[in-house]
Amino acid sequence: MSCFPSGLRAALAAALVLQGCSAQTPRPTTSPLPAANACLAVDHAEPAVRALADSVLLELGDREALYTLGGGLKPLSSDVRDLSVRIAPTVDTLALQRLERLREATALLRCGEIGAFVQVFTATQRLRDSSEVRQASVVLYHRGAVRRAVTRHAAFFATLGITPSADPRDVLAAVENAPRAPRWRGYGYLFGYPDDAVDFFVQAGEEGDRTGALVPRDFVRIPTVHRFTASDGSSLSTFVYAVPKGAPRSEADRRLFAAADSIYARYVPLRARITQPGAGQALQLWRGWWSADSSRE
Numbered sequence: 001m002s003c004f005p006s007g008l009r010a011a012l013a014a015a016l017v018l019q020g021c022s023a024q025t026p027r028p029t030t031s032p033l034p035a036a037n038a039c040l041a042v043d044h045a046e047p048a049v050r051a052l053a054d055s056v057l058l059e060l061g062d063r064e065a066l067y068t069l070g071g072g073l074k075p076l077s078s079d080v081r082d083l084s085v086r087i088a089p090t091v092d093t094l095a096l097q098r099l100e101r102l103r104e105a106t107a108l109l110r111c112g113e114i115g116a117f118v119q120v121f122t123a124t125q126r127l128r129d130s131s132e133v134r135q136a137s138v139v140l141y142h143r144g145a146v147r148r149a150v151t152r153h154a155a156f157f158a159t160l161g162i163t164p165s166a167d168p169r170d171v172l173a174a175v176e177n178a179p180r181a182p183r184w185r186g187y188g189y190l191f192g193y194p195d196d197a198v199d200f201f202v203q204a205g206e207e208g209d210r211t212g213a214l215v216p217r218d219f220v221r222i223p224t225v226h227r228f229t230a231s232d233g234s235s236l237s238t239f240v241y242a243v244p245k246g247a248p249r250s251e252a253d254r255r256l257f258a259a260a261d262s263i264y265a266r267y268v269p270l271r272a273r274i275t276q277p278g279a280g281q282a283l284q285l286w287r288g289w290w291s292a293d294s295s296r297e
Contacts, residue, residue, distance in 0.1 A: 039111035039290065040283050045104070051278035052105035056081055056138060058274065058282035060109075060116075061267065062226040064239035065140045067192075069114065069286060070263040071293070072145030073256075074192040074239075076168065078119065080138040087124065088132040099136055106138050111290055113143045117169060122176055141168040146190065153189050160186065181206060194252045197241050204242075216245035220253055222260045225271055 040057075042050045061069055065077035083099055086092035102118055109116035120136045127133060150157045150171060151164045159182065160174040175186030181202055188198035204215035222239035230236050239260075243250075270289070274281040 040108065040287055041110070042108045042280075042283060045108055049101065049104045049108070050280070052101060053108040054280050054282045055278040056102075056105055056116075057109055057286060058277050059226070060138070060140050061271065061282060061286070063224050064222070064237075066224065066267055067222070067239065067260060067263060068140050068142050068145070070267065070289070072113065072142030072148075073259050073263065074142075075145035075149045076139065076141045076172070076190045076192070078137050078139045078191070080140070083118075083136045084133045085120075085136065086131050086133050089130075102136075102138065109140070111286070113145075114140070114290075115143065115168065116140045119172060119176070139172065143168060145192070146171060149189050149192065156182075156185060156189070180209075193241050194250070194256075196250070196252070197243060200244055201242060217242040218245055218247060219243070220249075222256065223264045225268065 040053075042053055045053070059080055060066070060077065063077070063080060064074060065080060067074035068077045081102060083095065083102060085095040085099055099118065099120075106116040106118055117139055118136050119139045120134055124132050124134050146168045147164045150162055150166065154164070157163070157171070157174075160178055162171050162174050166174075172190065175183055175190060177183075178186055184202050184205055185198055188201055193201070200217075204217070207213075207215055219240050219242055221237045224237040224239050227235045227237055266289075270285050274285065
């Protein structure tokens with residue numbers, strides 16, 4: 001498991017794991033619910049694409065993207081449904097077809113401030129057999145939360161030509177194609193990591209580049225339904241960010257846990273009702289969630 005997207009994972013070589021929330025943890029916000037036919041409008045899609053959209057949405061909710069779906073506590077989430085496409089010496093046409101189908105499915109995941117798309121990373125990877133591949137991953141965003149992140153870090157994003165009204169796709173593209181350290185920082189802000197954690201991540205990355213050694217660190221983990229088994233056999237959540245070794249729990253950590261707890265506690269019993277991935281139950285869950293939020297406004 002890595003906390004950065006697949007293309008970035010290759011550059012980091014698993015040395016710089018980081019994931020979290022804003023140092024000034026944004027209060028999850030709700031958005032007016034659009035007309036029913038505009039919220040997760042899947043009826044016109046082919047059954048297979050509709051089923052894929054439902055299963056992707058379920059996977060998003062089970063991972064750290066829950067905190068994007070649940071009101072923008074986490075402005076943007078990635079590293080879901082990763083896909084590798086061989087581009088040389090020949091193009092893998094079957095992988096391209098899977099990529100196209102994934103794009104069709106994620107395009108359906110729109111409602112209010114929520115949107116999704118497939119990001120193809122700029123960097124390519126050369127495998128042991130000398131073939132070259134590109135990595136792709138589903139990206140989920142909360143438009144208002146991305147806008148707030150850009151506004152709060154306006155001086156940094158200005159260096160990339162990004163302003164608050166920029167589309168999330170353009171924001172992400174600018175970060176993806178930035179030089180190494182600004183790319184790390186931009187991803188950190190867009191993924192909602194604490195400001196001090198982003199600073200630590202960038203500084204540790206630069207130090208690691210100079211010395212070739214991993215800077216010691218601890219990790220703070222926020223609950224997710226999906227968990228993975230670590231090398232020591234422990235079960236770990238996928239929402240995690242790094243802090244300096246021995247650092248005490250900060251006020252930002254406590255605010256994050258408090259905000260995340262309410263979202264997680266609300267999701268778990270709803271998630272327990274889903275018995276058949278791909279059958280539309282995840283779509284129904286999130287329509288109901290956002291409708292309830294809208295009715296409380």
